[in-house]
Amino acid sequence: VATPTQLPYYLRPMRMEDVDQADEIEHEAFPTLYPPTNYRKELRNRIAEYIACVQRDAEVWVQKGTKRSWTDLFRRRRPEPPEPAREELIVGFLGVWYMGGEAHIVTIAVRESHRRKGIGELLMIGATEMALLREQQVLTLEVRVSNVNAQHLYRKYGFKDVGVRRRYYQDNDEDALIMSTDKLTGADHQALFARLKEQYTERHGIAERVYL
Numbered sequence: 001v002a003t004p005t006q007l008p009y010y011l012r013p014m015r016m017e018d019v020d021q022a023d024e025i026e027h028e029a030f031p032t033l034y035p036p037t038n039y040r041k042e043l044r045n046r047i048a049e050y051i052a053c054v055q056r057d058a059e060v061w062v063q064k065g066t067k068r069s070w071t072d073l074f075r076r077r078r079p080e081p082p083e084p085a086r087e088e089l090i091v092g093f094l095g096v097w098y099m100g101g102e103a104h105i106v107t108i109a110v111r112e113s114h115r116r117k118g119i120g121e122l123l124m125i126g127a128t129e130m131a132l133l134r135e136q137q138v139l140t141l142e143v144r145v146s147n148v149n150a151q152h153l154y155r156k157y158g159f160k161d162v163g164v165r166r167r168y169y170q171d172n173d174e175d176a177l178i179m180s181t182d183k184l185t186g187a188d189h190q191a192l193f194a195r196l197k198e199q200y201t202e203r204h205g206i207a208e209r210v211y212l
């Protein structure tokens, strides 16, 4: 039996310095979403928790806006452009709101360039592990009825259709499918989740997960 490889991706809590990339990924994944999500605010939201999937061997150089120091103003000189900052590459992220024992997935998105590599699945594994850690009963979410790819992913991770919210999405009056898992600590869900994690490791490799 071959030893599973170490994936170049890992999960960790999303941080303030990731917000620009989260905006970018959201804009790419949900171009009609208006207003866009205020991730700075969300990271301070006490019922919310966000996890980022980070690519280990990649870095992005970000040129933050120039800032004039008092000395610059005093000497009337042009400020030096700041050194570009090095940041980790965020390839996807997921957000959860904890409400009344339910972990509600409010967003999941993967960079278009990185789709179909198992990152969406890794984020679902993360959401399930976090919900269990936070002693939540079930995971729930809403998804556009037309978003069959995402529904596929959710069904794989034990979500079932529980209802419809008519004309939930305002951009095109589309209905939302409400989906929910069985009790996370129930024997059925535990067996399914154990199997899914095993299959994931076999197919993709081992991915480190760091939760707070």
Ligand SMILES: CC(C)(COP(=O)(O)OP(=O)(O)OC[C@H]1O[C@@H](n2cnc3c(N)ncnc32)[C@H](O)[C@@H]1OP(=O)(O)O)[C@@H](O)C(=O)NCCC(=O)NCCS
Residues within 6 Å of the ligand: 029, 030, 108, 109, 110, 111, 114, 115, 116, 117, 118, 119, 120, 121, 122, 142, 143, 144, 147, 148, 149, 150, 152, 153, 156
């Ligand atoms: C949905 C999304 C998060 C999936 O991320 P991903 O990293 O590409 O997903 P994975 O590679 O982990 O695929 C996991 C499963 O999702 C399903 N899936 C994902 N993309 C699919 C596609 N293009 N066609 C069919 N099934 C697809 C499959 O069931 C797949 O399992 P499989 O590989 O065993 O067939 C990603 O497509 C995305 O960001 N979409 C835009 C945002 C969005 O729609 N979010 C959901 C809003 S509710």
